[in-house]
Amino acid sequence: MDSSPGHERPVSPGTDTACRGCFGGPEDGQGCSASARFAVTRYRDAALTVCPGHLGPSLLLARNLLWPPEIRLIR
DSSP, rough: OOOSOOOOOOOOTTTBBBBSSSSSSSGGOOOSBBBBEEEEEEESEEEEEEEEHHHHHHHHSSSBBOOOOOOOOOO
């Protein structure tokens, strides 16, 4: 499957996926160590996988979100 923008890879239930709700990463000490529970669909970007603590901030701050937002439970 194409992983270019606009062609998101599906997130399978039961997959151990890291939270990507922080806009930093583990290398700069800003990563989240929690497992993602939700996938937020975005326009022209892959789905954003987030933990419950980062769901609200991701709806406010993430780029290219669909509105109204599409949120799937992945775990």
